[in-house]
Amino acid sequence: MSHALDRLSLVRPNRHNTIISERKAGSDLGEGQTDPAIDHYENGSVRFRGANLEGKMHGPWQFFRRDGSLMRSGSFDRGKQVGIWRTHDRSGKVLKETNFSSRPRRP
Secondary structure, eight states: OOOGGOOOOOEEETTTTTEEEOOTTTTTOTTOEEEEEEEEESSSSSEEEEEEEEEEEOEEEEOOOSSSSSEEEEEEEETEEEEEEEOTTTSSEEEEEEGGGOOOOOO
């Protein structure tokens, strides 16, 4: 059984701002399984944390500032923002909530 950290992906955005994951050898996923995605600022703090499904952001995601404070959080459904997304100030207080489920779908 491999250690959970062995399955973490190296990630990079492509020209469409979709997060591309590059799994380590031996970490093949079964159909429908998500691939953990995490990136760090140069100072070592987490920049974002989430998962990809078939190369698209999927499930809950969190985006952080360089100081480590949570900036934005919400969920994706195969690359599209869904549900309630929250924007936080540096102390963690919710500044804004956006409901993506009530918006018309973009082509």
